[in-house]
Amino acid sequence: MTTSSYAVLALLDLKPWSAYELTQQAQRSLRYAWPKSERLLYSEPKKLAEWGYATVAEEDEGGRQRSVYTITEEGRSALRDWIGTRTQAPRLEVEALLRLLFADQGSKEDVLGALDDLESDIGEHHQAIVELMGSYLDGGHPFPQRTHLSVLFATFQIELFKTIERWIEFARGEIDEWPQTAELGMTESTERLTRLLAADESVLGPSHDG
Amino acid sequence: MTTSSYAVLALLDLKPWSAYELTQQAQRSLRYAWPKSERLLYSEPKKLAEWGYATVAEEDEGGRQRSVYTITEEGRSALRDWIGTRTQAPRLEVEALLRLLFADQGSKEDVLGALDDLESDIGEHHQAIVELMGSYLDGGHPFPQRTHLSVLFATFQIELFKTIERWIEFARGEIDEWPQTAELGMTESTERLTRLLAADESVLGPSHDG
DNA sequence: GTATAGTTACTGCAACTTGCAGTATGCGGG
DNA sequence: CCCGCATACTGCAAGTTGCAGTAACTATAC
Known part of the structure; x- marks a missing residue:
C-alpha cells in the first residue's frame, strides 16, 4: 500500500466508480495535492481488489463493458488506520527554480524565459481554481456535503499561486x-x-488584496 | 538526458567533483528546486561519462580511491542547449493536503495532526534556510561569485514557507x-x-512582516 | 450502407526513480 | 589487533511515468 493506493481508496469510499471515472476524478481532484499519472491511477483499483479492499463488478452500461469498483469493509478499515499515520514531507519540483540556480550558465533572456514558463504554468492552474470556485457558488460541487473540504483546500492553492506570482514579479x-x-x-x-x-523577513511588498 | 542529468551536469560546470561530493552537494543545493535521491545522484555522473559529457579520473586522495568527474566541451554545449528549452510544469506533492481533502473520513484530531506534520516539515526547511542566509553574511558561500543566484532562489523558499505557515494557522x-x-x-x-x-482574493489577513 | 475520423476506455512496455540492504575501506580507541 | 563507526559507494526490487498501441462505440460524410 502506497500513499497513492490510499488516495484511490479514499475516493472509492465516496462512491463506487468505474476505473475510467476513478482515473478522471483522481486526476481532477488530486492534481494539486497528489499528482499521479493516468497510467498509475488505472492500475491502483486492480491492486485494491487483489488485496480485498475493493470488489469488482463487470457491468454493461452504454453497450460497452466496464469494471465498477466498490470499497469493502476491510478497505474502510485500512483507510481509517492510514488517516491517523504521520504524513510524508511535502515535495516541490520547480524546474524554473533549477534554471534560476544555474542562471549564470545562460543569458538574462534564458532565466527570464524560465520565469515566464513558470508564470504561465501557475497562471493556468490559478485560473482553473478561480473558475471552479465560481461553479461551486452555482451549486456545481459533485459532493455538496463535502464543499467545506474542497474550499478550504482551494484556499491553499490560491494563496500559494498568488505568492508565486508576486515572487515572479x-x-x-x-x-x-x-x-x-x-x-x-x-x-x-x-x-x-x-x-x-537571515532575519526571516519577507522581501515582497505587502500583497495587493490582503 | 533527463532534467536530473542536466542538473548534475550544471553542477559539474562549476568545478570537477567526486561522485560522493557531487551527490552531497546536489542534495544540499538542489533539495528545494529539484529533490532527487542519493541513489540517483550517484548514477548520473556515470551516465554523463558514458555519453561523453564528462570525463572520469581515478584519484587516490586520502588513501582511498575516488572517481573525479570533469565536464567536457560536449557537456558544456549540451548544457547551453538545455538552458534555452521550455521548463516542465512545477509539481507539488503535499500529503497533508490529501488528508485535508479526505478529512471527513477521520476525526478533527486527524486533520489537525496532518497540519501539525506539515508545519513541522516546513518549519525545519524554513529554519535551515534562514540559518544558511546568516552564514552567507559571514562569507560562507561555497561559490561567492554565485551568491546573487542562491539568495534570489532563497527569497522564493522563504516567501513560500511563510505563506504555507500563515495558511496552516x-x-x-x-x-x-x-x-x-x-x-x-x-x-x-x-x-x-x-x-x-471566485473573485480571486486572498483569504489570509495581510502578512505580519510585509 | 460504409469509409473514416474522433472519442472513450483501457493495456504493455521500456525507462526513470526510490528506498533499503549490503559491501568495502579507512580510522580512532581499548 | 579487534571493534565500532563513518565514508563511499553498488545491487535490486518495487513504485512511477510517458508513450505507443488496441479495440470498441459515435458522428459525419458521401
Whole structure:
C-alpha cells in the first residue's frame, strides 16, 4: 500500500466508480495535492481488489463493458488506520527554480524565459481554481456535503499561486537590474536581501488584496 | 538526458567533483528546486561519462580511491542547449493536503495532526534556510561569485514557507469552528471563502512582516 | 450502407526513480 | 589487533511515468 493506493481508496469510499471515472476524478481532484499519472491511477483499483479492499463488478452500461469498483469493509478499515499515520514531507519540483540556480550558465533572456514558463504554468492552474470556485457558488460541487473540504483546500492553492506570482514579479525586477547573469556575487541588493532573509523577513511588498 | 542529468551536469560546470561530493552537494543545493535521491545522484555522473559529457579520473586522495568527474566541451554545449528549452510544469506533492481533502473520513484530531506534520516539515526547511542566509553574511558561500543566484532562489523558499505557515494557522482556525469533519457542506464560512476565491482574493489577513 | 475520423476506455512496455540492504575501506580507541 | 563507526559507494526490487498501441462505440460524410 502506497500513499497513492490510499488516495484511490479514499475516493472509492465516496462512491463506487468505474476505473475510467476513478482515473478522471483522481486526476481532477488530486492534481494539486497528489499528482499521479493516468497510467498509475488505472492500475491502483486492480491492486485494491487483489488485496480485498475493493470488489469488482463487470457491468454493461452504454453497450460497452466496464469494471465498477466498490470499497469493502476491510478497505474502510485500512483507510481509517492510514488517516491517523504521520504524513510524508511535502515535495516541490520547480524546474524554473533549477534554471534560476544555474542562471549564470545562460543569458538574462534564458532565466527570464524560465520565469515566464513558470508564470504561465501557475497562471493556468490559478485560473482553473478561480473558475471552479465560481461553479461551486452555482451549486456545481459533485459532493455538496463535502464543499467545506474542497474550499478550504482551494484556499491553499490560491494563496500559494498568488505568492508565486508576486515572487515572479519581484524576481524579474531583481534580474532586470543585473548587468549580466554571471559573477555578480554579493551585490548591494543581494546583501540587503540576505540580511532580510537571515532575519526571516519577507522581501515582497505587502500583497495587493490582503 | 533527463532534467536530473542536466542538473548534475550544471553542477559539474562549476568545478570537477567526486561522485560522493557531487551527490552531497546536489542534495544540499538542489533539495528545494529539484529533490532527487542519493541513489540517483550517484548514477548520473556515470551516465554523463558514458555519453561523453564528462570525463572520469581515478584519484587516490586520502588513501582511498575516488572517481573525479570533469565536464567536457560536449557537456558544456549540451548544457547551453538545455538552458534555452521550455521548463516542465512545477509539481507539488503535499500529503497533508490529501488528508485535508479526505478529512471527513477521520476525526478533527486527524486533520489537525496532518497540519501539525506539515508545519513541522516546513518549519525545519524554513529554519535551515534562514540559518544558511546568516552564514552567507559571514562569507560562507561555497561559490561567492554565485551568491546573487542562491539568495534570489532563497527569497522564493522563504516567501513560500511563510505563506504555507500563515495558511496552516488560518486552516486551523477554520477547522476549530467545525462541529465535526463530515457533512458540513456549504456553511456560511465556506460560502464567504468561496466568494472570495471566485473573485480571486486572498483569504489570509495581510502578512505580519510585509 | 460504409469509409473514416474522433472519442472513450483501457493495456504493455521500456525507462526513470526510490528506498533499503549490503559491501568495502579507512580510522580512532581499548 | 579487534571493534565500532563513518565514508563511499553498488545491487535490486518495487513504485512511477510517458508513450505507443488496441479495440470498441459515435458522428459525419458521401
